[in-house]
Amino acid sequence: MSKLNTPDNHVAANGDRPPENGDRQRTDFVLEKFFPYRVRVFYTDVTNALSEVYQRDYGMMPAEWRTMAILGAASGGLQATEIVARSSMDKVVVSRAVKRMEERGFLMREANSADGRSFLLQLSDEGRAVYEDLAPKLLAVERKMLQGLGEEEISDFLAVAQRIRNNLANSSEENGS
């Protein structure tokens, strides 16, 4: 997934040359009306509203908070792999978040007797206290951003988002080139 921003090792399908196209069709493309642009602007606001809280209160970064959110809800220890699966974060990102959280005393790793390659992760008492402090605050941010919206509006919104995701997932064909 996501192979964004890899400037020079791209293998351009057409050798990076623009098509010979001197006729100036003046394509009518307006960024401000472009759906993905609006999604980005929306996403940026949403994600900043959250990170303000955990960044301000505990200097945590998004990956750390997400890791904490998963561990906080779990009963026993979890493997890093499960966090990767459930957070949809890259495994490198999870690895580093875990490392940092361990350094800060927010989580503990124990050897996994069932599999010597992995560790079982869980929040320390301190980490759990942070979680118990943060989770309600972040739920409050969620409540705030959704205030004035009905259940149905929200579920419709999410349903549309899901349909869009499905549209993108089904077949990578026909998207140019």
Added chain:
Amino acid sequence: MSKLNTPDNHVAANGDRPPENGDRQRTDFVLEKFFPYRVRVFYTDVTNALSEVYQRDYGMMPAEWRTMAILGAASGGLQATEIVARSSMDKVVVSRAVKRMEERGFLMREANSADGRSFLLQLSDEGRAVYEDLAPKLLAVERKMLQGLGEEEISDFLAVAQRIRNNLANSSEENGS
């Protein structure tokens, strides 16, 4: 805006200590149901669908494409500041995107006779050809992601997104700490 991820120079409102909270309230927080989490997953898919195209075809990165999108729609030359304003990107990001696009021959900078601090930017013929190639492809991706959705569903979706943004913008109070 966005002061994400600044691990160690944060000034924690409470000195980074978790609250003394030994009572294990088992906050019911489920990441997968958390609205902002879903927004992120959605956003990631949307943005990846686009960047796949301009990254694959021209090795461009998001900031470059967005800069191009704005310049492509403009008639005369624009200042970088206008691109910043209209793209909602950081000015550093725009500065570097412009530099790279100039190096690649996609845009031209001329001195701005009206203001010696700034330059007027516009697409070169080559840049315009790329734009004319990419814009329809990206509009096709947009069409694809929205396929099967009615006008109204889309406008409702965007309206909800806007209301959420408004909810977040109005007053930074009451979000914890």
Added chain:
DNA sequence: CGAAAATAGTTGCATATGAAACTAAGTCAA
């Protein structure tokens, strides 16, 4: 069994990012 393939997690590298500092140019007002 034992070699090949798969998996968990880490690290190296190349690059993206943004805040803050900086330079240069313009504006404002005494």
Added chain:
DNA sequence: TTGACTTAGTTTCATATGCAACTATTTTCG
């Protein structure tokens, strides 16, 4: 006019990111 302030844009620096390569286990199967 000239000094203070503002603005445009760039650079520096510290950090985030993700792919690919790596180590260390575990699984698979001939």
